[in-house]
Each structure stands twice: as C-alpha cells, then as structure tokens.
Amino acid sequence: MKHPVDVHVGKRIRHRRWMVGMTQQQLADCVGIKFQQIQKYETGMNRVSASRLWDISTALGVAISFFFEGLNEEPETPRRMEGDMLADKEALELVRSYYAIPEAQRRRLFDLARVLSAAA
Secondary structure, three states, X not given: OOOHHHHHHHHHHHHHHHHOOOOHHHHHXXXXXXXXXXXXXXXOOOOOOHHHHHHHHHHHOOOHHHHHOOOOOOOOOOOOOHHHHHOOHHHHXXXXXXXXXXXXXXXXXXXXXXXXXXXX
C-alpha cells in the first residue's frame, strides 16, 4: 500500500521535473538510475531514499524541503491542487518562464504577484 508521504513526494518530483522541462529519462540519467525507477518514485510505488532524494533535488535545482511543501496542509482545505494547475499549458509555460528569470528579479516578481493577488 502506498504511503501518503511517498505519494506526495513523488508528485512533487514529477511537478518539478515538468516545471524545468525534463523528461523521466533525462532525470534518470542525471541521478544514474533507469527511467522506470523515476516512474515508480513519481507514483509513490517506491519510496525515495534520502541519498536518492538528495541527488534528485540537485538535478532539479531545488532544496530537499521542496518535496515536502504542502504536506502539513489540512486535506479538507478547498484549494486547487498544484498538479491540476500545471496540467494547464498556459500555467506550465508561466512557471517555466518564471524560473527562467534571474533569482533577484524573480523574487521581486513574486512579491508583486503576492500583493496583486491580495488586492484582488
């Protein structure tokens, strides 16, 4: 039986991989495993070891904590899941464009978006 944490981490791996435009094969090559193993991680069928998660986080350019974000949220909270948003091509393109911006400017853009969404 899949553990909810393994499923969550797998979804975060898949979403980050999509955000950076990487295939399962490319990620597998970066971490030295077969793409089938990436498939199993992304579905939560196989648990990701700490050292493998370290390698994946390095390959995807995020901190390990990225894979655990959102875990403490109440499941009853009505919100659109990140996976649903990234299924939209426009949203995916926006996210990819966002991560192409240098970090200092990206932070300012993020702050602006936060202010605008609070005012809406």
